[in-house]
Amino acid sequence: MKNPDLSVKIGKLKLKNPVMVASGTFGYAEEFSGLVGLHKLGAVVSKTITLKGRPGNTLPRTCETPAGMLNSIGLENPGINKFIKEKLPVLRRAKAPIIVSIASENDPQEFVVLANELEKIRDVAAIELNISCPNVKTQKSLISQDPEATFQVVKAVRKVSTKTLITKLSPNVTDITQIALAAQNAGSDAVSLINTLLGMSIDVKARKPKIASITAGLSGPAIRPIAVRMVWEAFQKIKIPIIGMGGIIDASSALEFFLAGASAVAVGTANFIDPKISNTIIEGIRSYLKENRVSHLEDIVGALKA
Amino acid sequence: MxxxxxxxxxxxxxxxxxxxxxxxxxxxxxxxxxxxxxxxxxxxxxxxxxxxxxxxxxxxxxxxxxxxxxxxxxxxxxxxxxxxxxxxxxxxxxxxxGNGFNLQKRGEIILVAGGMGVAPLVFLAEKLKKSVDPKSKIQKIALIGAKTKTQILCETEFKKSGFEVRVSTDDGSKGAKGYVSDLLKQVLRTTHFALRPNIFACGPRPMLKEIAKLSKEFGIPAQVSLEEHMACGIGACLGCAVETSKGFKRVCKDGPVFQAEEVIW
The missing domain is CATH 2.40.30.10 (Translation factors)
Known part of the structure; x- marks a missing residue:
């Protein structure tokens, strides 16, 4: 059998394969150069960028948990201007499509300003709206915890942006399909499922939280069943593509997401453990399709036998 | 880089x-x-x-x-x-x-190891042995501190590299009783340095904080190697940050060795 077709289309964006690296887990790609074939990646999603830049949260910011980790980095980033000037040229060297993740700090209107700044930059292939970071304390609740707020932000950005828009949703909700529908109805081209789950870990000897901000985002294989379930739920309700993520560490775990309904996947925490894992996963998906005589990856999207 | x-x-x-x-x-x-x-x-x-x-x-x-x-x-x-x-x-x-120690070939050398801090300092001692002219007779001191005598490691390695070794234990079971930072203070007070000494230290954060104070007090530059929990280790996740006079820096990529004066303790 000839090589299966791994390409996927998300909005206007055509990817040669469906494996991206998730925001916040891959820096600006340069950190990984030499350790992984960056040009082989489906896309690189940047660390989330805010308007003014943020120093990030106090320490400690990470700790390991059973089959996972907690993080509360607090969207440390240099701000949009410095990002465009200093980090984007670095990202370009990866020679993979660049998806820029953006977030607001206080006013959702910041999303519009950020999207406007990125609109004129040709090699920004897509924008990911991070309306689901659990570690920014200025926000009382997440935009992605409210369908109406989600709708308004996506719609406002859609008005000014011709780029492919991906909305990243939080699993810390009662019904993720409501939020996914709101994003779709407001004009989002795709949704990313899921951001981290809000968690907490305690050092019992010191009676102190292991993370300075007390609560933090849980990622890694521990959250994978929840992520797969949410992709499956959203797949029943929405028509736009889903980018699945949450605890993908090998081809098999990536394939779970496709079968549940994801059109593409993003590798996150696993990049820390094995920097070349995203490349390995692409090859693993290819082998699976060959072995199962599937000619197009899209043929297994949502192909769960249930 | x-x-x-x-x-x-x-x-x-x-x-x-x-x-x-x-x-x-x-x-x-x-x-x-x-x-x-x-x-x-x-x-x-x-x-x-x-x-x-x-x-x-x-x-x-x-x-x-x-x-x-x-x-x-x-x-x-x-x-x-x-x-x-x-x-x-x-x-x-x-x-x-990460970035290692900036090797200073001039001036006396004082290594300060607390607990597992001996690990990277042995490598430094051996490197200095090779790079410093053996005829120069520059004074080289290694201070090793641990909880108790059985945990004092690598004495022989430092000696082989031409270091004069002094030891402290928290319980006094070997060498001076107390912290290795106290031992450093004593050394700085009582030793006449003909040249300009440099301190290289590795160990738990409270110890390094004390060393940073002594470095300032005695006007002797100190390089400290910080320990942190890390996720990626290559500068991507921003998990192992340290607050410095120039904002947050990454222990794994910008460090783990920092100038003591640059860290906000």
Missing amino acids: GKTIYQEKTRILSKQKLASNFFLLKIASKKIAANSAPGQFVQIRVQDSVVPLLRRPLGVHRIEKNNFEVLFQVVGKATEMLAQKNSGDYLDVIGPL
Whole structure:
């Protein structure tokens, strides 16, 4: 059998394969150069960028948990201007499509300003709206915890942006399909499922939280069943593509997401453990399709036998 | 910056138990051995499993031909698993990582090791032995501090590299009773330095904080190697940040060695 077709289309964006690296887990790609074939990646999603830049949260910011980790980095980033000037040229060297993740700090209107700044930059292939970071304390609740707020932000950005828009949703909700529908109805081209789950870990000897901000985002294989379930739920309700993520560490775990309904996947925490894992996963998906005589990856999207 | 990082399946050549909870692994890797500098570290995948999930950072302890050594204490499940490895076993290692010590060839050298802090300083001592002119007779002192006498490690290695070794223990079972930072204070007070000494330190954060104070008080520059929990180890996740006079820096990528005065303690 000839090589299966791994390409996927998300909005206007055509990817040669469906494996991206998730925001916040891959820096600006340069950190990984030499350790992984960056040009082989489906896309690189940047660390989330805010308007003014943020120093990030106090320490400690990470700790390991059973089959996972907690993080509360607090969207440390240099701000949009410095990002465009200093980090984007670095990202370009990866020679993979660049998806820029953006977030607001206080006013959702910041999303519009950020999207406007990125609109004129040709090699920004897509924008990911991070309306689901659990570690920014200025926000009382997440935009992605409210369908109406989600709708308004996506719609406002859609008005000014011709780029492919991906909305990243939080699993810390009662019904993720409501939020996914709101994003779709407001004009989002795709949704990313899921951001981290809000968690907490305690050092019992010191009676102190292991993370300075007390609560933090849980990622890694521990959250994978929840992520797969949410992709499956959203797949029943929405028509736009889903980018699945949450605890993908090998081809098999990536394939779970496709079968549940994801059109593409993003590798996150696993990049820390094995920097070349995203490349390995692409090859693993290819082998699976060959072995199962599937000619197009899209043929297994949502192909769960249930 | 611009330094090459390698990821390799490496073979353990030998394992040695140094004290009750302390182990020394000799690992074969031509590339890591050839490219490591004192103060740099490696990220070791203890096991191909999800518990423990993350790699563990360990300082490069010694380099010998095509091999490097790591010295570690069993402090949790991951280090316990590492201690159960045997010669012939393979480990997935990424390294060398971070920025090491800035070698000062002029002036007296004072190494200060607290607990496991001896690990990278032995590499530094051996490197200095080679780079400093043996005829120059520059004074070289190594101060080793630990909880108790059985945990005082690497005395011989420092001596072999031409260092005068002084020891302190928290319980007084060997050498001076008290912290190694107290010992450093005493040395700085009582020693006449003909040149301009440099301090190189590694150990727990409270100890390094004390050393930073002494460095300021005596006007002697100190380089300190910080320990932090790390996720990626290559500067991508921003998890192991340290607050400095120039904002947050990454321990894994910008450090682990910093000028003591630059860290906000």
